[in-house]
Amino acid sequence: MKFNTKTIHGGQEHDPAYGSVMPPIYQTSTYAQSTPGGHKGYEYSRTHNPTRNALENALASIENGKFGLAFGSGLAAIDAVIKLLKPGDEVISTNDLYGGTYRLFTKIFEGFGVKFHFIGMENASKIEEYVNPKTKLIWVETPTNPMMNIIDIKEINKISKRYNLLLAVDNTFATPYLQRPLDLGADIVMHSATKYIGGHSDLVMGALVVKDEGLAERLYFIQNASGAVCGPQDSFLALRGIKTLHVRMQRHCENGEVIARYLKNNSAIEKVYWPGFEDHPNHAIAKEQMDGYGGMISFVTKGSDYHSAIKIVENLKVFTLAESLGGVESLAGHPASMTHASIPKEEREKTGVVDSLIRLSVGIEDVDDLIADLEQAINKIY
């Protein structure tokens, strides 16, 4: 089955009760038993819920995996992955990553004795310097947030296989429409389903997909034991989101390209970060491992400082100034004071997240309106 069919049918069956085309929202915590243990496959909704299961099957299908797990947020999904480890274990992670992931790693799990090394992975061989017998996991985000660096999953996978490490990829920015990490050798693919998977800015959710049954069992155990599951209503919404993922992503990519090129040709703009440019340092890898370049763009205006960046995002009218990304509506953000405020200024500037950086999540509106909006906001400063 091809991707555009999988989003609609993959892993999905019509509901056995009445043949409803979409799964019902099984808004229940528990299930009647005829005798202790005599149930129809469902006992308690933390463990299993039919609506959540329908979503989990769809997630597994679109990521070319076998097992899907849905959580109450992206961070809850990451939390479950790190709970595969124990005190003393070490993780090698990309250094340019979602601020909340960095906060979870350093402020929660370092306290439990897990050690994290944050490094640039554009050059995969650099990872080997950090591998030792305690290393258990490589954590990769690509494209990275917000600098749009591209990391070669296949190359990293060679290292993870050589040293028998788990490789997890945060696929939130690319989505399986553009990139399928499990096909490139990753063991775990993770999503903030809050973003493109849900796609309508109406839920907070996380997901994991794996191929290996043993690994899936360990993660299902953690999902149930820690209990950070999502509810049936949100599962339904995410499943509905998946049904249009491919058409939304197609438009996100088209609009993203037009806006990236507009910004690049604008004399007020110093630098545009978008992996579709031929002069992007990792363009060749992006071209090989992705089927398009997505709708996430970051840029810095000429001579801009903290205040003028803030002015620009405040002046936008069609773009909404907000955290998050991946919805049908265009959003603009100021990473230094918003999504990445939890990373110390020094750390953040090392990776390019300067005070003047603006990040766009390009939506699926008419691109002319989006460009006119950027134009008027930038012209108020320049």
Ligand SMILES: *Cc1c(COP(=O)(O)O)cnc(C)c1O
């Ligand atoms: C938003 C985001 C997360 C965290 O997901 P939540 O659903 O907000 O918990 C993790 N990784 C990336 C790349 C994100 O954009």
